Amino acid sequence: MHLAVYLPLLFPLLAAPGARWLDDRLHPRPATMLLTGGALVLAAGSTTVLGLLALAGLVRIPVVARLAELSPAVLQRDDPASVSVAVVAALLLPVVVVAGSRFVYRRVRAVCAAVLEAACFPGQDPLVVLEEPAADAFAMPGLPGRIVVSTGMLASLDAAEREVLLAHERAHLRGHHYLYTAAVQLAVTLNPLLRPLAEQVAYTLERWADEAAAEATGDRRRVAVTVGKAALAAGKSGGRRRLPAAALGLLGRSPRPETPGPVPRRVAALLAPPPKGGGWRGAAAAACVAAAAVCTADAVQDLHEVVRRAAGG
Template sequence: MRLWVYLPLALSALLPYAARVTAGRVAPSVAVRTVAAAAAAAASGFVCCLALLALTLFDDLPPLWEFDDRPELGLPKPVPGMIALGAALLLLFGAVRLVRDVRSRRRVLRELRAAGTPNAGLVVADWAEPFAVAVPGRPGHVLVTSGMLRVLSPQEQRVLFAHENAHLRRRHHRWVTVSSWAAALNPLVSPMAVLVGRLVERWADEDAAVVVGDRRLVAQAVARASLAGRRRQVAPAMGMSGSGAVERVLAMQRPRQASRWQALVGVAALCLMVLVATAVAAVEFADVARAWISMVA
């Protein structure tokens, strides 16, 4: 366990850069799926390798500790105790972050659903704050405030509803949740979670442009909603005034992004390396564990 067990940790630090390059060269729908899947793969490899490192603490427990200072036995040496302890602490830290994320999302959903009972998939809240989000669920619904409706023209309101319904129809909250949980377990991929959050808004913008048939109208509506709407924590709900407003407005003033499939090679290769390295590390750990356990069998 000299190299392979650490390789997924190093590759996790490279993935956000590769993901950012890929996202600029493919359509948002492709980028969301690719980046979220890559984040999940990196988190899986990260957690598995940390678990393997932490499990090497077994040689410090009785009755195995009595073989620790007997080099004549030729037992393979696990990793240093401090590294194993650090891995165990990182696992605990990740578990705490994951639980906090899950609880935060549930709390936000309860608050948003308490705003009113949906009628035909829509809740109009009489709030002065300009605010609109797609609230996931079974079924999901759109929550919009009277303040937001006053800000937007009737044509821009069409964009708003097309955008929020795209979030619901495409189940964007699932991709956002996957990437957020991956970042909770593996902080190295946190930039990828942020990137997925921006990309799902771009994806919904593109779907809205198809519905209304006017990319410049979508850009105008995004700009107006983003300037009017006050940012608040709404994940896993998603709103048109979400992140990356300037980037989104500029994107809608250009032709639709075509996908360059070769741009996926870098991210795919890194993910494959993470999974292969994790598998090899698991095999190496099994060999080490078998040798030590055989001493007391």
């Protein structure tokens, strides 16, 4: 293997500047898909490289090499990975695999619990109104999915703003946005350097639903006002406490409860014209993701060639 094997470990370092670089110039729907797909590719690439480095170190152990009928001399000559790097990779790999497995297990349980809870609400109407003074509104995945709104939230909005809220939550259900959240959080579990992508996806998902509500109602300013009023109502009433792990709501999720979150950015984006440009930024980001995938495939091929030469040597 040559030194390019390390590139998939370095590409995630571009996640933080790359996530905000897309900003609001790209429509939130393709931005969400690009960021989520990119996070999965980068996480898979870095995990694969850890496995390759660990395997490369393993076959250089004389006992293992003899059992696999490989030439230690060829492995020592053609494999640039030092023993120390292979040891570090071998220690990190099981941690990553266990963390990813635990996340998948917990996320599946959370989704199943949300689906079960949605099914337990009486009736078939997708809208469920909770008698609760705290301002809350969120969409729960299920068959059918449910839009849960508290009486406190309904009381804080007028009739037109309630239509905006419902259009926003319907967009979450139609787009299966909880799957994007789960996918990008899995990527972060496998590689914590990708956390900026998860934060940006949380924002673009809300922007996606905002734009869907604006298209459905034909009034971007009304959507901006609704988002702002809902945030103020939730802040005053102590809302956003019932939001299940698999659900998404009008206010999104603030990574730090003491901060106002992305609501001001969303309001500003809604008061601006709809995003239409940024195509070249998306193409550049996609090219970086493709380069990471190519480097990973090249690393796999290199290891295969090293093992083939060692078997013949």
